[in-house]
Amino acid sequence: MKDSVETVLRKTALFASLTEIEIQGLAGRASRKNLQRGELLFAEGDSCKGLFLVASGKIRIFKLSSAGREQVLAIEGPGSSFAELPVFDGGNYPAAASASEDSELVFISRKDFQNFCREHPDVALKVIAVVGSRLRRLIGIIEELSFTTVRQRLIALLLQLAQVDGTPSKDGIRLELTKSHQDFAAELGTVRELVSRNLSRLQAEGFLEVEGRKLVVKDVAGLKRELTSPE
Amino acid sequence: MKDSVETVLRKTALFASLTEIEIQGLAGRASRKNLQRGELLFAEGDSCKGLFLVASGKIRIFKLSSAGREQVLAIEGPGSSFAELPVFDGGNYPAAASASEDSELVFISRKDFQNFCREHPDVALKVIAVVGSRLRRLIGIIEELSFTTVRQRLIALLLQLAQVDGTPSKDGIRLELTKSHQDFAAELGTVRELVSRNLSRLQAEGFLEVEGRKLVVKDVAGLKRELTSPE
DNA sequence: TTGCCGTGGTGACTTTAGTCACTGCCCCCT
DNA sequence: AGGGGGCAGTGACTAAAGTCACCACGGCAA
Numbered sequence: 001m002k003d004s005v006e007t008v009l010r011k012t013a014l015f016a017s018l019t020e021i022e023i024q025g026l027a028g029r030a031s032r033k034n035l036q037r038g039e040l041l042f043a044e045g046d047s048c049k050g051l052f053l054v055a056s057g058k059i060r061i062f063k064l065s066s067a068g069r070e071q072v073l074a075i076e077g078p079g080s081s082f083a084e085l086p087v088f089d090g091g092n093y094p095a096a097a098s099a100s101e102d103s104e105l106v107f108i109s110r111k112d113f114q115n116f117c118r119e120h121p122d123v124a125l126k127v128i129a130v131v132g133s134r135l136r137r138l139i140g141i142i143e144e145l146s147f148t149t150v151r152q153r154l155i156a157l158l159l160q161l162a163q164v165d166g167t168p169s170k171d172g173i174r175l176e177l178t179k180s181h182q183d184f185a186a187e188l189g190t191v192r193e194l195v196s197r198n199l200s201r202l203q204a205e206g207f208l209e210v211e212g213r214k215l216v217v218k219d220v221a222g223l224k225r226e227l228t229s230p231e
Numbered sequence: 232m233k234d235s236v237e238t239v240l241r242k243t244a245l246f247a248s249l250t251e252i253e254i255q256g257l258a259g260r261a262s263r264k265n266l267q268r269g270e271l272l273f274a275e276g277d278s279c280k281g282l283f284l285v286a287s288g289k290i291r292i293f294k295l296s297s298a299g300r301e302q303v304l305a306i307e308g309p310g311s312s313f314a315e316l317p318v319f320d321g322g323n324y325p326a327a328a329s330a331s332e333d334s335e336l337v338f339i340s341r342k343d344f345q346n347f348c349r350e351h352p353d354v355a356l357k358v359i360a361v362v363g364s365r366l367r368r369l370i371g372i373i374e375e376l377s378f379t380t381v382r383q384r385l386i387a388l389l390l391q392l393a394q395v396d397g398t399p400s401k402d403g404i405r406l407e408l409t410k411s412h413q414d415f416a417a418e419l420g421t422v423r424e425l426v427s428r429n430l431s432r433l434q435a436e437g438f439l440e441v442e443g444r445k446l447v448v449k450d451v452a453g454l455k456r457e458l459t460s461p462e
Numbered sequence: 463t464t465g466c467c468g469t470g471g472t473g474a475c476t477t478t479a480g481t482c483a484c485t486g487c488c489c490c491c492t
Numbered sequence: 493a494g495g496g497g498g499c500a501g502t503g504a505c506t507a508a509a510g511t512c513a514c515c516a517c518g519g520c521a522a
Contacts, residue, residue, distance in 0.1 A: 065378040145376040146420040147296040189377040
């Protein structure tokens with residue numbers, strides 16, 4: 001379970017193109033960090049020390065409002081990096097990061113990474129690509145917040161979960177929710193109660209079967225229709 | 232009014248660090264393009280041909296919903312570039328772009344720009360910085376959409392306009408709106424009617440003086456208070 | 463002049479989102 | 493066994509957002 005730093009680097013998209021020697025050079029400067037579920041890695045506005053790679057677990061990147069509400073911007077799993085950005089523009093972290101599962105990270109300091117990028121232009125190009133996909137995802141979030149209802153966002157999330165984690169069965173796609181309603185609310189940009197209510201309503205309408213955290217998506221086609229139809 | 236391509240390149244943040252010779256090399260590959268107010272440069276999903284620099288005018292980057300609503304993501308003025316991103320990841324444009332004023336642009340094809348970046352690593356680092364600030368702005372939009380009301384977003388926009396374009400006078404900061412309510416709505420992620428109504432309400436509450444497109448911000452401090460106070 | 467179109471204002475209404483308070487459940491800890 | 497604490501469900505309500513319809517004004521073009 002405990003990969004070496006070298007292995008983690010090799011598995012990370014950013015460094016996929018490096019040679020063994022380069023990997024080892026970089027590994028010498030990297031350090032490890034473990035986080036327990038729920039632990040905060042950094043808060044929004046903290047000054048940026050460097051970038052992180054995910055070796056195992058999941059890291060939630062989120063904004064926190066003054067009223068205490070959260071909005072998740074991204075969830076990064078193994079092979080991903082995050083906080084590349086402030087490394088370059090010198091600014092602070094624009095959002096907070098916490099572990100949504102027990103996680104192992106690898107850390108590379110800002111200076112080391114910058115130097116490395118200067119020596120390896122292809123890594124810099126890789127960074128642009130990674131940041132680019134992040135940007136697309138953020139635009140997607142904006143689109144959803146601006147154009148859709150909580151109900152639709154929830155449906156979209158469920159369909160995605162069903163596709164990724166779901167197991168087909170005779171009456172539909174079965175899946176187990178691993179997160180609380182609170183967590184879903186933060187991903188959807190709303191509050192716990194609306195998640196709960198919308199799930200109930202989707203069940204009442206026959207799209208779902210809910211039983212605690214076990215859930216059966218009974219009518220995928222119908223749900224997809226709910227996403228496109230104006231009503 | 233009509234700067235040479237070289238001058239435009241020199242004024243663009245991305246290329247600020249280049250030598251004269253490099254600028255001229257790049258200029259040889261660039262072409263010009265003019266757009267009239269309202270004209271569409273590209274639509275969301277169009278395949279990406281290259282990146283654009285703004286020589287004069289303003290370009291609006293926006294999303295369009297199936298119901299016909301718009302959400303502005305950015306407005307780029309002289310000295311800015313846009314669409315750098317899909318140049319690198321090879322994907323399509325994630326949003327549409329149109330001119331909100333008559334505008335002059337400079338175009339650099341994807342291939343030329345990529346090659347140029349490979350030869351000039353410092354430009355690649357600059358790209359990362361530019362994309363980084365774009366990312367911060369998008370996170371800001373998400374934060375506003377997720378945590379604030381239309382009223383608060385409008386106030387924030389007005390305060391910003393007052394600071395940038397406003398002229399102080401005895402009864403407050405005077406400014407002239409150059410855009411329609413429709414345009415404001417697209418920037419705020421809402422609809423025309425709410426802009427109109429909220430302006431009226433802010434006037435009724437004594438914060439503003441509205442007369443057509445002329446507007447006086449009478450109580451800056453009060454408006455700022457509206458942004459922070461829960462009520 | 464006439465008529466149209468883009469723009470802005472507003473009333474009346476529906477729908478969606480969010481708040482508050484309370485209940486029940488389950489699990490874990492001592 | 494008892495008591496918290498975190499999580500989920502729901503009723504009742506308020507508030508914000510959005511919709512629809514309509515009118516008014518001002519240019520601009522036929």
